[in-house]
Amino acid sequence: MPELPDVENFRKYFKATSLHKRITQVHVNDERILEGVSPDQLEKDLRGRAFEGAKRHGKYFLAETSSGTWLVFHFGMMGGLRYYKRIQQQPDYERVRFDFKNGYHLAFINTRLLGSIGLASGLATFVDAKELGPDALDGLDEEGFKKLLHKSNATAKSVLTDQQKIAGIGNIYADEILFQARIHPQTPANLLSGPKRKNLYAALQMVLSEAIRAGGVVDRLPDSFLIPVRRAGRSCPRCGADIIRIDLHGRGTYLCPRCQSLS
DNA sequence: AGTACCACCTGACGGC
DNA sequence: TGCCGTCAGGTGGTAC
Numbered sequence: 001m002p003e004l005p006d007v008e009n010f011r012k013y014f015k016a017t018s019l020h021k022r023i024t025q026v027h028v029n030d031e032r033i034l035e036g037v038s039p040d041q042l043e044k045d046l047r048g049r050a051f052e053g054a055k056r057h058g059k060y061f062l063a064e065t066s067s068g069t070w071l072v073f074h075f076g077m078m079g080g081l082r083y084y085k086r087i088q089q090q091p092d093y094e095r096v097r098f099d100f101k102n103g104y105h106l107a108f109i110n111t112r113l114l115g116s117i118g119l120a121s122g123l124a125t126f127v128d129a130k131e132l133g134p135d136a137l138d139g140l141d142e143e144g145f146k147k148l149l150h151k152s153n154a155t156a157k158s159v160l161t162d163q164q165k166i167a168g169i170g171n172i173y174a175d176e177i178l179f180q181a182r183i184h185p186q187t188p189a190n191l192l193s194g195p196k197r198k199n200l201y202a203a204l205q206m207v208l209s210e211a212i213r214a215g216g217v218v219d220r221l222p223d224s225f226l227i228p229v230r231r232a233g234r235s236c237p238r239c240g241a242d243i244i245r246i247d248l249h250g251r252g253t254y255l256c257p258r259c260q261s262l263s
Numbered sequence: 264a265g266t267a268c269c270a271c272c273t274g275a276c277g278g279c
Numbered sequence: 280t281g282c283c284g285t286c287a288g289g290t291g292g293t294a295c
Contacts, residue, residue: 113271114289
């Protein structure tokens with residue numbers, strides 16, 4: 001589930017807990033989580049250093065270290081960070097652990113191993129190498145959004161979730177954004193009229209900021225949101241019709257057939 | 264160049 | 280009770 005809002009909250013958590021503390025040791029509990037770096041190299045790069053900054057681009061979280069290299073965290077799904085004191089509190093599925101000189105630990109938790117940890121020489125370099133699009137919240141203005149939609153004949157949902165077009169939106173928030181904008185996920189992006197495109201842009205900004213505000217707790221999302229009832233047969237929070245599930249690009253896609261009609 | 268599909272991984276859940 | 284199949288999700292690779 002970690003999409004942009006969740007990763008933004010991890011970043012804030014990291015900033016509040018893990019900056020400016022000397023790293024004494026790095027434990028790689030499962031090497032499969034490392035991407036392009038060996039446990040030895042990671043240890044060598046980090047031991048004796050500290051994290052000095054925390055940035056985010058799309059679903060990626062990057063921590064700047066005092067050596068100038070950056071640690072790249074990707075959460076895949078069902079992952080997160082936990083800062084804790086006693087080793088008895090070690091969480092399940094802790095794949096990498098950073099020990100700090102103050103006795104605390106930072107766990108990189110990643111249940112399904114779909115996430116990764118790697119190194120990069122800088123934020124811009126990383127974004128370039130991955131060919132990521134602008135960050136959905138911090139880097140996408142309405143004009144850029146318009147151009148993006150205009151030149152793509154893919155479906156609206158596909159454009160929203162394509163990280164090379166826009167970075168940060170995954171399957172779940174894409175459904176929410178389309179629901180809020182009352183746009184059918186299969187609408188071709190380049191057919192979205194001016195008003196619909198404006199609605200979509202506004203919904204994108206609104207959904208992501210509200211989700212950040214909710215702090216990853218579904219119960220704190222606005223009552224108007226689809227996410228809490230995102231299952232076939234539940235009632236649309238707007239009109240009460242049955243939510244349906246369709247298969248789009250191999251992903252489960254939920255929508256209200258009454259609010260989000262094609263055409 | 265763009266799109267489509269599968270593999271990766273493991274917990275939850277439904278069916279038998 | 281417990282086994283088995285299926286689904287969930289993001290990304291990267293391969294095939295078209």
